[in-house]
């Protein structure tokens with residue numbers, strides 16, 4: 001049963017919250033009580049991948065702290081224009097894995113639909129920050145062809161809705177898509193990759209939960225939180241409601257310099273996720289995307305953190321440290337040598 005409560009997170013119209021998202025670095029700084037001179041480096045007021053952050057997310061930032069881990073994830077910096085060696089526009093090989101516009105397949109049995117290019121938030125480290133959504137996401141007209149492709153390939157047992165953020169689409173559009181998948185007998189699981197429950201919990205409204213609970217498959221919802229401070233009470237309530245709607249909840253995070261590259265940050269994240277009904281899944285090493293280099297954590301430090309984390313937490317709260325390697329048959333697990 002879905003609790004049809006009058007939860008306060010139901011009251012706000014999520015589309016309005018998206019429309020009033022902050023889009024200017026200077027406005028964001030004002031909202032958190034900072035002046036540009038307090039930052040260690042210049043901001044970028046004219047980013048090609050523009051700043052975008054909803055106010056409910058900004059409210060979770062520490063006021064007056066230039067090193068706030070949530071602020072760092074979204075603040076556009078001038079140095080994103082640097083082009084260090086080894087950083088590219090398509091670091092994970094999405095181009096070569098494109099089966100048709102809006103459909104990626106890299107791994108056995110799993111097909112990923114790029115449902116939309118829209119995101120509720122623009123994460124500066126995003127590996128798809130240069131993805132050519134205009135030409136390559138599956139418009140509704142195109143879904144028919146994408147579904148036909150999946151229907152013709154009986155080796156596909158899991159469909160992943162991704163983007164962008166698939167929850168940027170409204171629920172009737174998600175329903176159109178899932179109804180198209182109903183008729184394909186070889187689909188056994190549906191997976192949804194979304195940052196929306198963390199960024200804008202209002203999106204998880206009763207209409208969405210009813211859709212989720214009515215799906216004919218076991219569903220996996222993979223959220224994306226990098227820091228414990230992202231998970232406040234409203235987020236926690238919404239995550240519990242997703243779980244009550246019969247979905248398995250997992251989290252993927254990216255290991256980010258200055259955001260979560262400490263034992264304390266990763267421990268707190270694991271604990272907070274668990275209290276919200278979510279298990280850690282992947283901890284991604286940064287994909288080497290142009291503009292994201294200042295978030296890089298080197299492999300040695302990443303492995304040290306994992307070793308410390310293992311000593312600290314139960315095994316089920318330790319994420320798998322992975323790197324996506326273009327062309328590889330699965331995400332590469334980085335093995336931490338034991339002591």
Ligand SMILES: *Cc1c(COP(=O)(O)O)cnc(C)c1O
Nearest residue numbers: 104105106107110111112160331
């Ligand atoms: C990451 C990814 C998946 C999912 O991989 P899992 O290891 O099953 O989580 C599937 N398809 C594509 C294209 C991906 O990038």
Ligand code: SF4
Nearest residue numbers: 119122123126164195
């Ligand atoms: S929500 Fe996901 S896809 Fe969108 S900008 Fe952030 S990391 Fe990228």
